[in-house]
Amino acid sequence: MDIIEILFTASFWAAAIRIATPLIFATLGELICERAGVLNLGIEGIMVAGAFAGWMAVYSGTGLWVGVAVAMGVGMLFGLVHALLTVPFGLSQHVVGLGVTLLATSSTYYAYRLALPEVTNPPKIAAFQPYEIPVLSEIPLLGPALFSQTPFTYLAFVLVAVVALVLYRTPVGLAVRAVGExxxxxxxxxxxxTAIRMGAVIVGSGFMAMGGAFLTMSAFDSFFFEMVNGRGWICIALVVFGSWRPGKALLGAILFAAFDALQIRVQQTGFGAEFPYQIFLMMPYFLSILALVAMSRRAEVPAALMVPFNKGER
Amino acid sequence: MRLEPIRNPSVARRVVPIGLALGATIAIASLLASVAGANPFSVLGLILKGAFGSKFAIVETFNRATPLIFTGLAAAVAFRAKFWNIGAEAQLYAGALTTVVLGTGLLAWPSFALLPLLAFVAILAGALLLLVPAVLKTRFGVDEVVTTLLFNFIFLLFISMLLEGPLKDPMGMGWPKSARVVAEARLPRIFEGLRVHWGFALALISAFVVWIIQTRSTLGFEMRAVGLNKDAAAFAGIPVNRVLVKTALLSGGLAALGGFSEVAGLKGSLTLDLSPGYGYTGIIVAMLALLNPIGVIVAALFVAGIFVGADSMSRAADVPTYLADIMLATALLLVVLAIMLTRFRVVRD
Structure with a gap:
């Protein structure tokens, strides 16, 4: 199949939106943290923790939405650890973030091994199913791509609107942007x-965990090690690419996901089979770096990003 | 609350918080092990026994510490100048890669010439790999944290590609592994009969060289100045960007030397599991060592001890091995907090 042809199939765009969903959640989460002035490198580990927590909750008998809430709660807990160390104590956000990623990842794996000691194939859960929105899902191309997704994906889009609204139209949002500037x-x-920054980091971390949970509860129906696979780091690049704005970040996530969906499809064509598959797997990471380079000059970085605030210091 | 600097911290103020941090780490690990059904009071003993309890255990700890000294130095050097190189994993593999490319029979040189060449080329490879993020930072202002992290993924895929393609060992029974390096490209053991190789000595020498650079050279002074305050350094006439690039070259080279040492000293060939995250663990080593190159040696032995000890403890007490990583993450976060508390006091207002 030709690349142009691929771009006009509904299944391609449906896949792109599906791939974009976890990135949208986690990018929004990171964006909130950074808007408040805190770089959260815990993102990768928090996504792992969220992926496991949501899936495990559903596996042990809760409803799907309760599972999402559990994932969010676990994410917020790790967010609290990050926030406590970086905000009131003003520790290095780089070091704490990497530490939180290691802590979240390793305690997730530990919990997994405790819960399922002898399992080689992780059990499956009844994941979110696609829900076709009446009327809208019948629009050609757009319908199957946008309006035949799972409710978890719809939530991502709603969340972008809510976050944008809160950030730009409410006193809370103004306060969050102000502590970052x-x-x-x-x-x-x-x-x-301190309170505003901690709140932003905790809420943002909750969103990151939801991004992870999407992987185990909607994109797939099971938990695997390494399943987050650098998505968190890509989201940090997406925040820069979206110049710290929710709308642009959403666009960036979808563009990125479309590219990812495209490389998967090209890989399966006769043309793609001539290259080692690793070349294709590298593409998303290269693309992220290119996006960073392209945007770096124009980026409007929050002025107080990574600058701890200590009252009484002038 | 607010933080107030302490002018002349007492000895107790400098020691107690760090002791508490390490104690809390052990307490948390014991608690978690008891969740898994182990006796919490046996955990520390089992870890110590597993890490230092026998000749075999000590050798294992030293061998684990060797690559960690290199990656720890790489992080310490870079972080001192506030250059956040999180890509030591990729740089380590770069050094391992050049070592197997040149060391598997391409050059029929005697050992005394081949080994220095392999080490030199490895350093070059790691330095060049980090040069890209360094230039992206100094030229375009691209944050090096993200680029070095992403490079880890790219470079490991690159290695995987080579191991399934041109570098694949025809005798490897289909496994993605490279051929073994020739005997002339192997680092000999330091003592007859003990599995500790000259890579460990090389690591100690590297730490000493870095210490000399940092304390006795202009570059070391400039790196510290850039790390403390970039603007002030620039104002004082220090070429900040050039110093950052030099720092990157040194840091990347050190991590890559670790890759050379692992292949030439221990493993003999290149596989995708050559490093179980030594690049990332090096960051913990550097932080625990307060970025001091000599401290890196101690911290690397400590971290390696936790790995080897927790491995053996988890086998003895039937606890998942990931406990070692939890201990390291906890130790990292608490020690960083403790270091801050040695210099500041928390004031309520």
Whole structure:
């Protein structure tokens, strides 16, 4: 099949949206943290923890949405660890983030081995099923691509709108953006920079975990080691690519996912079979780096990103 | 709450928090092991016994510590200049790659010439690999954390491609592994009968060289200045970007030397599981060592001890091996917090 032909199939765009969904959740989460001035490198591990927690909850008998909530809760817990160390104590966000990733990943694997000691093939759960939205799903091309997804995917799109609304149209959002730009001014208003930043990191981490949970509860129906596979790091690049704006980040995630879906399909063509498959697997990472280079000059980085705030220091 | 710097911290202030951090790490690990059904009070003893309890265990700990000294130095050097190289994993593989490419029979040189060449080429490969993120940072302002992280994935796929293609061992029974390096390309053992190889000595020498660079050279001074305050360093006439690139070359080279040492000293060939995350663990080593090159040696032995000890403990007490990683992550986070508390006091307001 020709590459142009692939681009006009509904199944290709449906796959792109599916691949984009976990990235949308996690990118939104990272965006909230960074908008408040905190780089959260715990993202990769928090996604692993979310993927496991949501799946495990459903496997042990809860409903799917309860599973999503459990994943979010676990993510927020790791977010709390990150927030405590980086905000009031002002520790290096790089080191703490990597530490949280290692902590979340290893405790997830530990919990997995405790819960399922002798299992070689992880059990499957009854994952989210596609729900065709009446009328809309009948639009050609767009219908099957956008409106025949699982409810978990729809939630991602709703969340982008909600986050954008909260960030730009509410006092809470203003406070979050302000602590990322000029924390001293926020403190002068009598607000607690610490509380706002911690809140942003905790909520953002919850969203990251939901991104992980999508992998085990909607994209697949089981938990595997290494299943997050660098998606968290890609989301950090996507935040930069989207210049810290929810709408642009959504667009970036879909573009990126479309490219990923395309490489999977080209891999299966006669043309693609002439190259080692690893070349195709490298593409998403290269693309992320290229996106960073392309956007770096124009990026409007939050002014207080990675700058700890200590009251009383002038 | 607010943090207030302490002018002259007492000895207790400098030691107690770190002791507490390590104690808490052991307590958490014991608690987690008891969740898995082990006796919590036996955990520490079993770890110590597993890491240092026999000649075999000590040799194992030293062999584990060797690559960690290299990657720990790589992180320590870079972090001192606030250059966040998280790509030591890829750089280590770069050094391992050049070692098998040149060491599997391409050059029929005697040992005394071949080994230095292999080490030199490995350093070059690791340095070049980190040069790309370094230049992206200095030229385009691209954050090196993300680029070095992503390079790890790219480079491992590249290695996987080579191991399934041109580098695949025809005698390897279909496994993605390279051919073994020739006898002249093997680092000999330091003591007859003990499995500790000259890679460990090379690691110690490297730590010493880095210490000399950091404390006795202009470059070391410049790296520290750039790390403390980039703008002030630039104002004082230090070429910040050039210093960052030099730092990157040194850091990448050190990590790659670890790859050379693993292949030439221990494994003899290249596989995709040559490193169980030594590049990432090196960051923990560097942080625990307070970025001090001599401290890296101690921290690497400590971390290797946890790995080897926890491995043996988890087999003895039937606890999942991931406990070692949890211990390291906990130790990292708590020690970083403790270091801060040695210099600041928390004030309520």
């Amino acid at each position: 000029n924390p001293a001014a926020v403190a002068a208003q009598g607000l607690s920079v």
